[in-house]
Amino acid sequence: MYKLYYSPGTAALAVHWMLIEMNAPFELVLIDIEKGAQKSADYLKLNPDGRVPTLVVDGAPHFECPALLMLLAERHSEAGFAPAIGAPERADYLQWMFYCANTLQPAFRNWFYPDEAAGAENATATKARARAILEDGFARLDARFGGGRQFMLGSQLTVLDFLVTMLTRWSRNMPKPATAWPHLGAYIDRMRAMPSLREVHKREGLTDWIGG
Ligand SMILES: N[C@@H](CCC(=O)N[C@@H](CS)C(=O)NCC(=O)O)C(=O)O
Incomplete structure (x- = not known):
């Protein structure tokens, strides 16, 4: 338990x-x-x-x-939510998990807590930099889905998809949310159709974003 x-x-x-x-x-x-x-x-x-x-x-x-x-x-x-050690998808799995953790998540932290990194007097610049990093990240993710890939690692749904989907959700009120990128937006729509994602929204009392 x-x-x-x-x-x-x-x-x-x-x-x-x-x-x-x-x-x-x-x-x-x-x-x-x-x-x-x-x-x-x-x-x-x-x-x-x-x-x-x-x-x-x-x-x-x-x-x-x-x-x-x-x-x-x-x-x-x-x-089967992660490629096994030695599987061909393993390197991409580790790379993108760490990219999300080390690049996208800190940028979101700076976006939502802009006074934290360099004080309130630098909040505007902190947010601008965070936005640039996030939009660059969304563009990279969009390119990844451009070739018709179903999930982040291909046809296998992995924890990376849970992480990427949660992070893209956080951009919903940004000037250019993740859904604005066409391939990434289509992926997000596929993820939003998952009953378990709908269920977690229900259990957490969240009503926005999940309906598209
Ligand atoms: N790197 C941490 C980030 C956790 C984090 O920043 N959580 C936020 C909510 S998304 C939080 O607890 N904020 C309240 C606070 O910092 O006081 C993780 O991945 O779990």
Whole structure:
């Protein structure tokens, strides 16, 4: 039994979505980041960064959404959500997981928390740079789907798709959201048709974006 600490629509969503898709038993605990619950003394003992998600696995708390996705894929390898070690898709899998974690996620952090990186006085420049990085990223993803690829790694649905879809969702109120790129937009539409993505929206009380 897993325990997932989450707040709606955050970096917890991909983990929550994957648990639902895999039909894994889990308990859900709301940490309302709008109310600052992520900074409570009790929660900081689980997650010293004071962020969501935290996933308790075999009694021990773990964090970092992409790492949690990879861990779940590994623990439930029979579900086939990651290419096996040595498989031809493995290099692309690792590369794009880390690109999402190291390039896209920090840019989103700067977009949503623009005072954090270089102070409030540089917030406008921070957001402009974040936007440029994200739009460049969306263009790269769009090019990847230009050749008719179904999922990020081809015909196999992997945790990378959960991560990419969650991140593209975060762009929905940006000046140029991910859905504005034609091939990437078509991919997002395919992902939005997944019953488990609809279900996680329902369970987190999210109504925007999922309907297109
Ligand atoms: N790198 C972390 C990022 C986690 C993160 O930034 N979570 C945000 C919500 S999407 C959060 O907890 N924000 C509240 C805060 O920073 O106080 C991950 O992938 O899990």
